[in-house]
Amino acid sequence: MQNFREIGKKFGATKFQGDVYPGQTFESIYDDMFAPFRLYNPLKILEIGIQEGCSLKVWKEYFPYAQIVGIDNDISSLFEEERITTYLIDQSDEKKLRDLLERYKGFDIVIDDGGHFSTKQIVSLEILIPHTKYIYCIEDLDTSYPEIHPEFSKEGEKTIIMALKDVVDFAILEKNKIKRIEFRKRFCAIYCS
Numbered sequence: 708m709q710n711f712r713e714i715g716k717k718f719g720a721t722k723f724q725g726d727v728y729p730g731q732t733f734e735s736i737y738d739d740m741f742a743p744f745r746l747y748n749p750l751k752i753l754e755i756g757i758q759e760g761c762s763l764k765v766w767k768e769y770f771p772y773a774q775i776v777g778i779d780n781d782i783s784s785l786f787e788e789e790r791i792t793t794y795l796i797d798q799s800d801e802k803k804l805r806d807l808l809e810r811y812k813g814f815d816i817v818i819d820d821g822g823h824f825s826t827k828q829i830v831s832l833e834i835l836i837p838h839t840k841y842i843y844c845i846e847d848l849d850t851s852y853p854e855i856h857p858e859f860s861k862e863g864e865k866t867i868i869m870a871l872k873d874v875v876d877f878a879i880l881e882k883n884k885i886k887r888i889e890f891r892k893r894f895c896a897i898y899c900s
């Protein structure tokens with residue numbers, strides 16, 4: 708079976724082409740993380756942020772039995788193919804996210820590669836994580852840092868990194884389904900049970 712680098716190359720998925728940080732690539736992160744789930748059947752994967760659909764096609768090829776769902780707030784990103792369904796949904800639209808959850812009865816894996824604005828990432832996280840069975844991933848967390856990306860946050864606004872600190876507190880202090888939280892460069896994965 709091909710790994711993420713090989714599949715990513717085939718579909719031109721940018722996130723599988725460069726380093727997330729020198730020496731760390733998304734394909735190595737996802738190869739480790741997703742291998743145990745690769746042959747699960749059924750498996751429902753939601754990705755926030757479709758763009759040209761490259762990563763949705765990569766998930767489809769990597770997980771041969773998975774149903775892949777993508778959402779985007781740009782209508783030109785939408786497309787359909789076998790095992791891939793896409794919807795026009797802003798990641799901060801609570802009502803539409805809840806309708807999506809109702810339709811799919813939750814997801815096994817969620818990947819947030821949408822707008823990378825904290826205020827929106829936080830809404831997606833709060834609504835989707837209670838209905839995520841195995842792993843919730845957030846990419847490009849460096850947008851939380853105004854010294855690197857001033858365009859992504861307003862002064863005084865809660866960042867996704869602050870929200871993740873609340874998740875850490877919740878995971879440690881409360882009885883709940885969060886098993887493990889893994890931070891990598893610019894990336895976080897919350898493992899649920």
Ligand SMILES: C[S@@+](CC[C@H](N)C(=O)[O-])C[C@H]1O[C@@H](n2cnc3c(N)ncnc32)[C@H](O)[C@@H]1O
Nearest residue numbers: 756757758761762779780781797798820821822
């Ligand atoms: C980095 S691209 C996604 C790339 C894709 N996941 C891949 O790896 O091939 C980000 C996408 O998020 C979408 N986006 C931006 N803001 C969004 C929002 N508020 N809700 C949903 N999608 C959003 C953009 O339209 C764009 O298509």
